[in-house]
Amino acid sequence: MRRTATRRMTARWAALLGVLAAVLLPCAGFAADAIVIGGKIFTESYVLGEMAAQTIEAASSVPVTRKLGMGSTGILFEALKSGAIDVYPDYTGTLAEAILKRPELKSPDEIRRALAAMGLTMSGSLGFNDTYALAVKEEFAQQHKLQTIGDLIPIEATLRAGFSYEFMDRKDGYPGLIDSYQLAMAPQNVSRMEHSLSYQAIDQNAVDLIDVYSTDAKIKKLHLTLLKDDHNYFPVYQAVWVARTSFVEAHPREWQALRSLEGKISEQAMLDMNAQADIQKLSFDKIAARFLGAAAPNSHGWLKEVGIRTREHLWLVGVSLLFSVLVGIPLGVAAVRFPAAGQAILLSSALIQTVPSLALLCFLIPVFGVGTKPALAALCLYSLLPVVLNTFTGIRAVNPIHVENARAFGLNRRQVLWRVVLPLASPTLLAGIKTATIVSIGTATLAALVGAGGYGAPIVSGLALNDVRIILTGAIPAALMALVAHGVFEVLGIVLIPAGLRRRV
């Protein structure tokens, strides 16, 4: 029997899904059972994470996976609990405040006991205290004769501050600070911003005051002055390794190796290492190796790095796209057929879109853990709306006369849908899939924050280092991928949209 044009069309759509699957499968490689080191998204955490990884690699034959630059404390903590990572560097003050929610705990022993109740443990101090501090530019300090935080009070009305999100929200951050010092800044003069951007902001005189970590190399680089905390308001932030108790029991040798670094890193040593990363632009693995007195592990060439990131990124975008097509199109069709449920479907997919991506990732971590799974779940949810909405709009825009005629010719519901409605709606439908793809390529860069890799990894570490070159090694390929996707969809338009509907050239 001769295959009809419409059946050929269906076959082409099926082939599209097949090709997508074929592209994706090779991207799906996952690391074998390894010790996973996590880290937060700032220079010091990268350096310490790299140091932990190299220390274990030197002491043991168990492979080590690095998931550095994973975002904020909340994500790291969920990752540690769920077993997605095994060890990461953190600070005693952060553990007491953000994880245990018991800021009154001060001594390491108290904190260790409280952590034990959650199945977690920590090492002794690595030797330095990286506490919050407030910083202003040197000229600004001289101009206003600033030495302590209390000296800010005379200029509190005009003072412009750029504080990190975490600092603004932590009880031992901004809220407690203004209480302790009776500081009354005008709310409109206090901006919340990404921590690494606040340095740029103060450098360009967009703000006068920022929160910093006391060992941050940028203090030196940007000629900032730390204001003395004469009330001893900021808690002690001793750097430690945090791990699950079960991991420590299963890997005593590796844990012992990590603990050998206790008391070995002085504040000056840490500040120097941060400066090597931020100012001299040395790579984290070289800095860690230099400190440990070892040779840096062979790092990949940039081409191989881009290759790995491309594979990860393609996997993220492709899977979410496959999902949005397989789930979004049927949902769009259902939304047309059952108008009451349809409104619910459209509304809920629109609501998902309004959840900020970082928040959505945080919600998904308790369910999916850390790594590729929550990132994929988030991307799938985000790519749903354009596909559902365009399927819905596309079908609704089909002239009802064609549907009635098709029924008069004896086509059943299924035939009307496949032979008439979907082909007529296909230009709008394909446009929805294209939007979903391009949005996914952009949004997938955030996946690095939960350890899913992709082009976001260099963007995130570049942001932490304030190094545009590193950011661009992620941003340019991501832009190129979006361009390629655009081209691919132009071609798909020719293959998938019935010729009778195509614009004449």
Next chain:
Amino acid sequence: MLELQNIYKTFEDRLVLADVNLLVPKGATHALIGSSGSGKTTLLRITLGLIPFDRGYVKINDQALLSVTQAEWADRIGYVPQDGGLFPHISGRNNVALVAKLRGWRKSMIDDRLEELRKTVDLDPEILTRFPREMSGGQKQRVAIMRAAMMNPAVMLLDEPMAALDPLIRRSVQQELKSIFQRLDKTVLLVTHDLGEAVFLAEQITMLHEGRVVQSGSFRDLLRNPANDFVTQFINAQRTLTDAGEVQ
């Protein structure tokens, strides 16, 4: 033979068709005429099996509409929608062959039938490779007639066959349509608001007004023995238009 007997239809308690009877003998061409709102479109949709009705029956050659499936009914009644109603996304050929393919016809069978119908409607083979947007009004209509006749139905149903055509070519298309009907040798029901068209194409006319049949018969009957004032008014109103058109 197409037979509508005693058809009643209400929409939300409003009576739109009452006691409609219509008989088109085998091979005859019959026109259902009425102005907009007369209920002729509702009657057309009932005849096609697209909407339910309250009372009465529709039969083709003694087979009742309600006793067969929608697909079986569709194969007995070939429908030519207003302006052809071709699907824009597929070629003329695929429009004509769509249903036959869904019914699993072999390619050779489809090709033979297509060729036969193409000759009947006198269409250039090249036109069938075009998409509807690349066809003229008359070409679309002929392709639509081929599509309606493809499954060899007993009855052909045409909705306002001339409405979308350019007035300049109307007369010649009317002539062609008449000979196509003769060659097809089918029972034909055409639904129209245009008296001139009805008179030219059909032997018998049924006039519908406010959901009821006001008169049924030949044009001569309607002219000589109008059932009521409405029939006279309808004829006179359209006649003036037609005469004025002819003067031009």
